[in-house]
Amino acid sequence: MSLELVCPAGTPAALRAAVEAGADTVYCGYRDATNARNYPGLNFDRNEMAEGIAYAHRHGRKVLVAVNTFPCAGNPAPWHHAIDHAAAAGADAVILADIGVLDYAARRHPELRRHLSVQASASNELSIAFYRDRFDIRRVVLPRVLSVEQVAALVRRIGIETEVFAFGSVGPMSEGRCFLSSYITGLSPTSEGACAPASHVSYKEDGEGMLSCLGRVTLNRFGRNEPAAYPTPCKGRYVTHGRASYLFEEPVALNAIDILAELKAAGVTALKIEGRQRGRAYVSEVVGSFRRAIDALERGETGTVANALATVAEGGRETHGAYRKGWR
Amino acid sequence: MSGSAKLTLGPLLFHWPAEKQRDFYFRIADEAEIDCIYLGEVVCSKREPFFAPYVEDVAARLAAAGKQVVRSTLAVMTLDREVAAVRALAGSGTLIEANDVASLQEVSGRPHVIGPYINVFNEGAHDVLVADGAVRIVLPVEITAPAVRALAGRGVETELLVFGRQPLSVAMRCYHARSHGLTKDVCQFVCGLNPDGLPADTIDGQELLTVNGTQTLSNGYQVLLHDLVALHAMGMTHFRLSPQDIDMVAVARIHRAVLDGERAPADAEEELRALTRATPWQNGFLHGREGMAWVEPALAGGRR
Numbered sequence: 285m286s287l288e289l290v291c292p293a294g295t296p297a298a299l300r301a302a303v304e305a306g307a308d309t310v311y312c313g314y315r316d317a318t319n320a321r322n323y324p325g326l327n328f329d330r331n332e333m334a335e336g337i338a339y340a341h342r343h344g345r346k347v348l349v350a351v352n353t354f355p356c357a358g359n360p361a362p363w364h365h366a367i368d369h370a371a372a373a374g375a376d377a378v379i380l381a382d383i384g385v386l387d388y389a390a391r392r393h394p395e396l397r398r399h400l401s402v403q404a405s406a407s408n409e410l411s412i413a414f415y416r417d418r419f420d421i422r423r424v425v426l427p428r429v430l431s432v433e434q435v436a437a438l439v440r441r442i443g444i445e446t447e448v449f450a451f452g453s454v455g456p457m458s459e460g461r462c463f464l465s466s467y468i469t470g471l472s473p474t475s476e477g478a479c480a481p482a483s484h485v486s487y488k489e490d491g492e493g494m495l496s497c498l499g500r501v502t503l504n505r506f507g508r509n510e511p512a513a514y515p516t517p518c519k520g521r522y523v524t525h526g527r528a529s530y531l532f533e534e535p536v537a538l539n540a541i542d543i544l545a546e547l548k549a550a551g552v553t554a555l556k557i558e559g560r561q562r563g564r565a566y567v568s569e570v571v572g573s574f575r576r577a578i579d580a581l582e583r584g585e586t587g588t589v590a591n592a593l594a595t596v597a598e599g600g601r602e603t604h605g606a607y608r609k610g611w612r
Numbered sequence: 613m614s615g616s617a618k619l620t621l622g623p624l625l626f627h628w629p630a631e632k633q634r635d636f637y638f639r640i641a642d643e644a645e646i647d648c649i650y651l652g653e654v655v656c657s658k659r660e661p662f663f664a665p666y667v668e669d670v671a672a673r674l675a676a677a678g679k680q681v682v683r684s685t686l687a688v689m690t691l692d693r694e695v696a697a698v699r700a701l702a703g704s705g706t707l708i709e710a711n712d713v714a715s716l717q718e719v720s721g722r723p724h725v726i727g728p729y730i731n732v733f734n735e736g737a738h739d740v741l742v743a744d745g746a747v748r749i750v751l752p753v754e755i756t757a758p759a760v761r762a763l764a765g766r767g768v769e770t771e772l773l774v775f776g777r778q779p780l781s782v783a784m785r786c787y788h789a790r791s792h793g794l795t796k797d798v799c800q801f802v803c804g805l806n807p808d809g810l811p812a813d814t815i816d817g818q819e820l821l822t823v824n825g826t827q828t829l830s831n832g833y834q835v836l837l838h839d840l841v842a843l844h845a846m847g848m849t850h851f852r853l854s855p856q857d858i859d860m861v862a863v864a865r866i867h868r869a870v871l872d873g874e875r876a877p878a879d880a881e882e883e884l885r886a887l888t889r890a891t892p893w894q895n896g897f898l899h900g901r902e903g904m905a906w907v908e909p910a911l912a913g914g915r916r
Contacts, residue, residue, distance in 0.1 A: 355733065357733060358734075358762050359734075360736055382731065382734070382736070382737055384735065387736055408689045408695050410714035411689075411712060411713040414713045414714070461729060461731065461781065461782060463778075464781055464828065467830060467896075468820075470900070472754060474731065495816070501814055518781075522812040523814070523817075524811070612795055612797060
């Protein structure tokens, strides 16, 4: 089996761009707090979702619907409605994280495929087995904390499909369990779906350069000729021992395009491209590059595809992240 | 909710020397008005061997003092030996606090505690876990008062952190090692240099976070002295103090007196402030604000 290329779509235009660029599968979410990329101007209303699924199916591709945040107490209805609609619209699977939402989907729509979101942070065989045995999940999206060897060991043991991140932003924290953004802004990524919400982001000059701020907290300073990165708490500079540094993670993008053969040999089913918040140009470029790389791998070509993705990578720099030892 | 409010001591999050840990718990056994103690390494499995020779003695001493002992498990697991350790602990039949879903797979159908690192934000998740055997649920630190009202008193015990640095994230990467130019695999146990955590400030000098190995905590202490009685009325049964490198016996005494109505929160505040010194207080999450905020009790809906 060829590696399945799973691509992000923050808008209907990006969904079409992903299909045109060679995505096997597109993932997207509704325009509300039920998905983990709840940013202004992004995502799909009910009609757009139904049309997007129909468009992808006409082209022989699949659509996965992310309903991967955690409902607040007393208000599960938006999450339940999102799953009901995804089922009615013919989604090929839903991507879920919350135990209550998984339970609802498994009981009400047993025929609708369930994938476990990276937001559930299932990073070992027992956690994955818990979700598999309780909610019959068919695929797990693995957290970006495992080496290739660990991925291979999990694939052998868990008996369900795995999807791993191949390109995009690197989240160093255990996902779905990080409260840094809400600690600073009061808005929860876990239940409201927006880490570092745009409403709380600001930039200001301080004489030495440009400061990027989240809420009332300064997360970074950039020189005159340096591009100012978006102020996400885990990508900021902090002072420890009297020195400022990227304490959690450098401003780099994960790019696994030159280790696809290793991931395939590890038994991975699908490669995920991160970036529903990015535009259609990003989608076209990244998806096209990975399509060519996967096709070359299938033809048995040993040389790697020329990597031209640094220009769209976050911070213009790339990493293999946790796939290589030494990242921890 | 009937019944008296229970005071608990959460797992020690910091890497203290093993003898210091042993002495700390012996003093808790002998002197502290605490009903339940959580024992075990939550942050990093590399620390576990140091305290292992003492843990059974400590557990026995605490039990002999009439305290409930719950064994806490790691918040993130990826290694085979970590999975094997949780299997062995669960298999021993002791009451465990599951901090990763991995532990649940092993204790399903038997009584266990859900720790604050497993997301329980709504009734759906709550009820699935209770059906699976959870007898107590420690709510995540991000929980708000309306959610507490909805989730507490649904047939099992409910617990919340009321004192100590707020756990904001866990990871596989060690930031403590990284701050020293090291990696987790060759960390030299530098987390042991900071018994109350390593301050991480913003580049313009604002105190913001505390690094503790692979864990990130708030710079301030969560303090819910003014909310204890209201939380108890909402159905909260257990009130967690998280060990900091200060006089925790005194911290426990203050909270016990307020829970019992023997002292007014405003009166107890002064004594607690003397113990916490310059560390700021925070209570924002419960009051629907940013977690780093301190909402003055008069503004917090008259919950005194």
